[in-house]
Amino acid sequence: MRKLLSGLLATTTAVAFAGSALAADKVLIANLADLTGPTASVSKPFTKGKEDAAAYINANGGIAGMQVDLDTVDYAYAAPRAIAQYKKWKSEGVAVIQGWGTADTEALVGFVSRDKIPYYSASYSAHLQDPKAKSEHTKKAAPYNFFAGPSYSDGARAVIQWAAADAKEKGIAKPKFVYMGDNHPYPNAAKKAAKGYAEDLGFEVGTDIVYSMKAGDFKAQCLSLKESGAQYAYLANTGGSGISLLKSCDAVGADVQFLTNVWGMDENVMKAAGKSADGVVFPMGAAAFGADVPGMELVKKINAAGSNQEHHAVHYMRGVCSFYYMKEAMEWAAVNGGITGENIKKGMYQKKDWVPAGLEGVCPAGTWTEDDHRGHMDVYVYQANVKEDAAANATVPELLKAGTIGMTKLFDAKLERKPEWLGL
Amino acid sequence: MAGYNMMRCGEFRTTYEKDTTIFPTPMSKKFAILGVLLCVIAPLQIGEFSFVSDTLLTLMIQIGYLSIGALGLNILVGFTGQISLGHAAFFGFGAFASAWMNNDFSIPVFFSIPLAGVLTMAVGMIFGMPAARIKGLYLAIATLASQFILEDFFARADWFTGGAAGALANPFEIFGFAISGDRSYYYVVLVYMIAMYILAANLMRSRDGRAFIAVRDHYLSAEVMGINLTWYRVLSFGISSFYAGIAGALFAHYLQYVSVESFNLLLSIQFIGMIIIGGLGSVMGSLMGTVFMVLLPEIMQEAASIITSTSWGNIPAITEGINFMKEMVIGAAIVLFLIFEPDGLAHRWRMIKAYWKLYPFSY
Structure with missing residues (x-):
């Protein structure tokens, strides 16, 4: 009995310590960008959107109380470099990845589903919308791939x-x-x-x-x-x-x-x-x-917290949307069993026709289900x-x-x- | 070109055994064994403790497969005196071939890697044929063509490479046991690397190796001595491609994804950079050059992140320009090397050894 009690005590202290360590910890979010390659002209504003969103979120309490540690890496649109970077991120215990191109995202589909790491791509390839490989056009099931916007x-x-x-x-x-x-x-x-x-x-x-x-x-x-x-x-x-x-x-x-x-x-x-x-x-x-929609208030604050530019190209807003959909899914995961890949994935399925809070009118309403990742039609x-x-x-x-x-x-x-x- | 096959004066070999030894002194043999042992224990993890970090380990694996490719090119350029601007394409061919044989014919990765080497050797010999007739700049351009022909082939041959989307490669497997994780795959690369280096060192002591060197040093005299120039030039292309194919296959199963983008002209140039920096006509130089070329960008990356983390360095002009600066510094390092150390790191290493041999009375 004493053994059992001391064992129990040891476990609870361990859990408590782990919990406090986690709460004080940061959450590592990987951000793949093409800043020097052929798609740099559109990747730059998109990446700025995500960086500014992370800066604003960090200044306002983080994601579920955790500060975002956004690791932006330039891969110059070379898919092999993205794969090598993915391996590095995985070894660092990344929670979720904000990706970029189609070649690298499609090549990583197998890796992220095996490792259960949610992957929010800037590639809107329809091949990434089939989580169970039901379609004859899909080579590989992509259960952990998400993107905000029409394919x-x-x-x-x-x-x-x-x-x-x-x-x-x-x-x-x-x-x-x-x-x-x-x-x-x-x-x-x-x-x-x-x-x-x-x-x-x-x-x-x-x-x-x-x-x-x-x-x-x-x-x-x-x-x-x-x-x-x-x-x-x-x-x-x-x-x-x-x-x-x-x-x-x-x-x-x-x-x-x-x-x-x-x-x-x-x-x-x-x-x-x-x-x-x-x-x-x-x-x-x-x-x-600058469009006249209610969500633009938040976008302006996000801009002020980060790059603070007079104007951003249209891709900036999609970067913000991608980051905020991920943020809300992570918040759901945090209160429903912890921030793990599986929980974040479930977090994406919780609501129908949803827009991240505060971004009404900026991001279109999306619905993701376990069988169909076509968020926006x-x-x-x-x-x-x-x-x-x-x-x-x-x-x-x-x-x-x-x-x-x-x-x-x-x-x-x-x-x-x-x-x-x-x-x- | 100070190849190690050049005899210094005052060095006499009195037996055949001494003439064909791999290691000139017992000390160098001990050092080599010590080096291999260090490489063997490097990735070990004892509990939480590990000798090398995950990042360093990936760099070591990279050095492993790239140095095999570089050694192949050194056999062609440094030992046989030919030139190839298409080495990356053969490296890529090996990568695709191994993935293709494994995916489409279910040949285990254990066998598909050496088979990919053989297949690449055949392709390399075909593309090496022009070497029978042309040399110098003309050969460089002919091999450049092989780079573009193969690259285009990779992008279009869906059945072989998966086309522009690339192909997935399975992890290394040995009789049903999958070797997953970098720490175990490291040993696969290490075994191949040691085997390929010993093979090359031995090749240079053989009849064929001496023929390569003769072709390089004076092809006319070589022909007079009865060396079949055409055969040896094409063979050199074949062996060089065999090395490239093995290296490419190791790369494919390491990254587990093969894409045409990896094998562009830039990689070919980098291979040439590796052997020039390491030392043309030196087996160990190929390894030294690869270590230099792999670590230089990493060191530059570290330097860049240190600069951007300071208060004066964290301004847009620097944070946005640093990626370009990094590339420029790498280019500058290569140019400086060519000016101040044209014989490569292998030569520098020999100088250091000579210095300590004569210490403290070096002249």
Whole structure:
């Protein structure tokens, strides 16, 4: 009996100590970013969003009383470096990872599900939305992968919906659609879905055109686009290479309506591409900075706590949303058995159509379930408006204020949660 | 080029045994054994205590497989006097080949690694064929072509590499026992590394090894002496690719993911950097050069984080520029090495040894 009692005492003290150590401890959150690679132009604002969110959360009591130890690492968009970094983080006992690219996220799917580490990617590849590998398109179940926003495939479907309506309005009998992007997992992610949907909506689908994710002279690609006779072209790279493509196509006089994905258009692209970016149609995953929505209050505070800039590109808000969805799931986990990967995952399933508290109107409402990680099915479709080429020394806030650049909402695409679209 | 095969004056070998010994003195043999022993106990963990941290261990594994690749290139460049700007592609071919054989044909990783070496050797010999006819800068460009051809092949051959998305590789397995975790995988790499280094050291004492050196030193004289130039040049490409293939396969099963992005021209250049810094025509130099090239960025990273943690260093201009500065310093280190130590670390090491041999009466 005495033995049992002393044993019990030892255990409770150990638990108490462990508890107090944990409470005083920090929680390590990994943050993978591309600050020097081909997608740096869009990764920088996204990363700033997460860093600022962490700074604000730390200044306001942390996550469930724990300070966030955000470890941001630049991997220059090289998937092998991300895997090596993942191994390092794992050995340091990381709680959750905020990731970046499609190639690395898809390569890590097996690792994170084995190690039970929730992975919030900035890759919106639909392959990551199938937690049980039910779909024939999914190679590997991705139970620990989450992202906030519509998938690349759904984003592409939404802009193609608009294109179909536009073609009808313009009286084009058999419109032609071309998919453009690099041969890389990220631009390839939505290829099948976009081309399939375009065919369903009556488009003639032309041969794909490959252009590098590293900005260069794309006149050759633009000439083949021009020769193809397509009226609609979808750009699947990020804004950086998009700028040179739009400019090159303008130079060769390719009169094509460009559509792009969520990483293809932002304020910086509009400034750099000037008139060539006018009219490009793109999906948005969150409200723009300074939009008149209730959640903008919190975004402004987050900005003030961190980088404190006058303006942030649209990707900044998605970074904040990604971080806050994770934060709320971690808070749920903290009171329901502790911050473990499994509990954080469960935390994501607790609510329906939810928006992180304080970010109403900034992040769209999302629902994740154990069988379906398609968080958001609504896509906001926007169009870029550029009145004239900007002066080289003009800043984005000035241009926005002057109305030189801007964006208008075209419509809200409400996509069906079709089972056959899961993972496609 | 001060290769170790060059005899210093006053050094006489009176027996064949002495002429073909791997270790010139008993002391150097003891040092080598001590080094291996230290490597063996390094990853051991006793309770909470471990000799090396996880991070250091990953660097040691990296040094392990890269040094095998570097040694392969040194056989080609340092010993045979050829040049290859496509070494990374062969390294990559080995990585994909091992993953492919294991994934598609269920060949255990234990066997798929050496098989990948053999397969890469065959590919290397095909791409080495131009060496029979051309040399110098022209050969450099021909091998550069092999880099681009293979890279493009990796990005397109879905059946072999998984295309642009890459391929997953299983962890190392030996008769049903999976070796998981870096601390155990380290031994796999260590065993391969020791075996490959002994193999190379022995190769250089053999008929073929001497033929390589003869081809390098004066190909015309070599031909007059009856050495088949074409065969030995192509063979050198083959052996070099075999090493690269083994190294690549070890890399694949270590990272457990293979992507075309890992094997670009930059890695080829880095391999060349390793052997130049380490010492052309030196087996140990290949290892020294790899250690230098792997540790330099890590040391720069540490220096960068120390700078950004100070109050004067924590300004945007420095925190955002530090990544670029890091790369520049690495480049500068290589240039400085080429100017001040053109014979590489192996030469410096020999100088240090000579200094202590004659201490305190060095001249």
